[in-house]
Amino acid sequence: MTAIREFAITVRRASTKCAKVGHSSVSVARSLRKLSPTAFKTLRRVIAKVEHLDILGQKIRLNEREQESNKVIMAVKKEEISKGILDPSQFTPGQHIFKTLTEIRKSQIFNLIKRMPKGGVLHAHDTALCSTEYLISLTYRENLWICTANEGCDASALRFSKQKPQALNDCDWSLLSEVRAKYGSKRVDEYLAERLTLYPTTKFEDNNAAWSTFMNIFALLDGLVMYAPVWADYYYTALKEFYEDGVLYLEFRSLVPTLYDLNGTEFTAMDTVRIYVETLEKFKEDHPDFIGSRMIYAPIRNTNTEGLTSYINTLKEIKEKYPDFVAGFDLVGQEELGRPLRDFIDELLTIPEDIDFYFHAGETNWFGSSVDENLIDAILLGTKRIGHGFGLVKHPVVLDMLKKLNVAIEVSPISNQVLQLVTDFRNHPCSHFIADGYPVVISSDDPSFWKATPLSHDFYIAFLGIASQHSDLRLLKKLALNSIQYSSLSAEAQFDALEKWQAKWDQFIADVNENESNRGSPSQHLD
């Protein structure tokens, strides 16, 4: 009768525990029933208040001008939520982003968020940043070849070259300009636009299938963006597109690939970083109110010990040469198919302490798998932030540690949906992080691949679909501040960054209030 004994022990423990705090759970419950309705309602208000105070951003105090803007923002938020409750099928965060992307652009909240200075993007991959329009424009450059199979129907690689590039398996090279001449630019552009995004598939058979398509885009892009002249331009354009979307700082992951050009120049990883640094300097000269950009070296996790050792050598080399530009280290690629962090502990612990970790971890729904437990290794390795952390709700101990250690969670809602981890954003685990005041930053991961704006779409989803209906401008401001506070910037650089952001924020608040008073003025004149 083991179970009966266990059961008796449980009951005894429970009553001892209750006795310690001076009451049984039943008596607490019942004692509430003795309250007058007025007393109950007071208690209810207190508890609701305590709950609200835990919500991310609720402790921020808004000044009078901000309070005015907040009214405008909350009025439109309330309207979108009320419409959604009446007809949930029209509520955009309940649906797939591919169906709602354009609809969202019409939303008033979206347009407010778009104009808002949102701080920085701390989780994005360097070859998945730019708009499809820009990518297509790149394919009009001279000397670009495309490798196709199935009589031109299936493209698998792009490459700039004076002559026909080296033969590849399973496809034939043609000059893209000739392909355009043959099939018409419109058709070719449409084809490329589809191949360079995950559209139109909203429901892959599973997340492995989504990842496979996803990795194919990177493969197709490689020859296009790793062409040295394009590499610089792509980065400059990314910074520009992000800047225009209200992003003042970009901390991106890079594989730091080896570039090429038409002359057969032998490039090294160092050249790749040098081009980044030079381009950034140019961009900052052109945009003095921009905060900056830093790189996390993040090679593919599907490697072995030798591979990792070679990564570490590259890391040390680029960090030594560009200490201000290189923020830290990470490993990327589908976690399930790569190796878990625990396989590389020995090597990772040899990395010098001035290089911080920003590990991807828990981008999975397999609870208890070794991949899922990357979360434990990431936190124990002293990661400064967690990339994705989708599985964190399954790891209360890690959650507790990351709150105490002040480790931020980089949440990229749209990426999680497109890669099949969540369907309805209202069910995204980030609701829990926001509700319990965890340090969250909102990022966009690979906006290029889903035709989203650099950050506004993800902010919109977080604000309208993931956060509480009560979350207001304070959450938005907190998310912007977090993106500076949890960036890799030094404390001093963060204050400078904040100054730049604050100037734009004040302008934004003034604009919202001015627009509102203009909107209000005709009727005021009528009074």
Added chain:
Amino acid sequence: MTAIREFAITVRRASTKCAKVGHSSVSVARSLRKLSPTAFKTLRRVIAKVEHLDILGQKIRLNEREQESNKVIMAVKKEEISKGILDPSQFTPGQHIFKTLTEIRKSQIFNLIKRMPKGGVLHAHDTALCSTEYLISLTYRENLWICTANEGCDASALRFSKQKPQALNDCDWSLLSEVRAKYGSKRVDEYLAERLTLYPTTKFEDNNAAWSTFMNIFALLDGLVMYAPVWADYYYTALKEFYEDGVLYLEFRSLVPTLYDLNGTEFTAMDTVRIYVETLEKFKEDHPDFIGSRMIYAPIRNTNTEGLTSYINTLKEIKEKYPDFVAGFDLVGQEELGRPLRDFIDELLTIPEDIDFYFHAGETNWFGSSVDENLIDAILLGTKRIGHGFGLVKHPVVLDMLKKLNVAIEVSPISNQVLQLVTDFRNHPCSHFIADGYPVVISSDDPSFWKATPLSHDFYIAFLGIASQHSDLRLLKKLALNSIQYSSLSAEAQFDALEKWQAKWDQFIADVNENESNRGSPSQHLD
């Protein structure tokens, strides 16, 4: 420069906090990097162990025989998970139950769970319990009329009557036997089987649409099951089907409707309960190893103050007459369309303290809505369990209170999927409850409407799709024990219940081990 000041305060607070515990977060992180790989791995094991200990059921100690069975169970679980990781599209908990129901029946884990004594079902609605086959058999009884529109294509009501029943809007009455004669029994049965379940729609436009179809099933069933002779038989059959699925106790919600018969007898709510009590007695005589069944009176929440007052009168009356059978009170129906608990505080607080609450709360994905905040009212009203609690991860304060007050969460995974709250079970918030050791009971809500077994399908989903891969027989045993511990049964009755359950459990463990050793024996003979 408000934000800069706020920011400075935040930074100062963070450093003060860190200083208090004697270190900064950075130094903790970095100090880990100074560990030797061996020391790191020890620490890693300790943290993983601490995490595992928090998981529901992990503290249970299995005896030797149970450990033997556990090996069998974990071998098949591991196999199903490994297959799933290789090809997630074949992993049943990642898909809609309507697509996998039959496939699941072939699973080895499912068949082990099916045979397992699972304790009690604590959340189910009394007219949504029986198999479709049984419902169809009921429609063959004499004097049953069906009201159809669109030339017989659309049924909206059923009723037993000697003559044609009173006319309804929008449909015409025919004798079902005549309809069968006209269209053929097979077609009619197939039609009814579809109308009495939510099949085949896996994706309703939104959860309002799912609820609307769902409520229509109840409406169609009303005239069939509220016929007094059927009422008794339906309940008896439900108990029998649950018993055969390894359920020894059933605590169900009932609207306590007024019944009717062919003679125009005037029934009251008291008669409805009397028939239940008499039927239960009969069932217990026929099945002396069955634990029992109790009723939670749970009328429709879409009402007003007068309605609630009338409910309370009925409640008091039935509780007085049948104190042992009536467990408590709840309100049911789609939370969004009904009234929130806070509207009825004054009335609810008048309910005598010997009547416990078992409130539905948080069966929604609208974070911060008044419906979502039913969770706060439920816990403050002293609810003994929370029905669904799907939104609990958005309410850390409520979660904290319910753990301290030992209030159980009644999780019905399949119901949540069918009613469009979750798509992939691996993303069900119950993962968090299990990971953090909250008191969870697994229930089936309305298994009739999705053709599921009375409890085994939900248990299977919880075990394979929601719990950790590490969760084993200890979780299954804990869930069974919880269903007794958190039932409304008195402490004494719980010990009796446990004795009945333990006998079956020991038999189950013996069977699993015997089967395994039989399976193993041929090859042993060959050695």
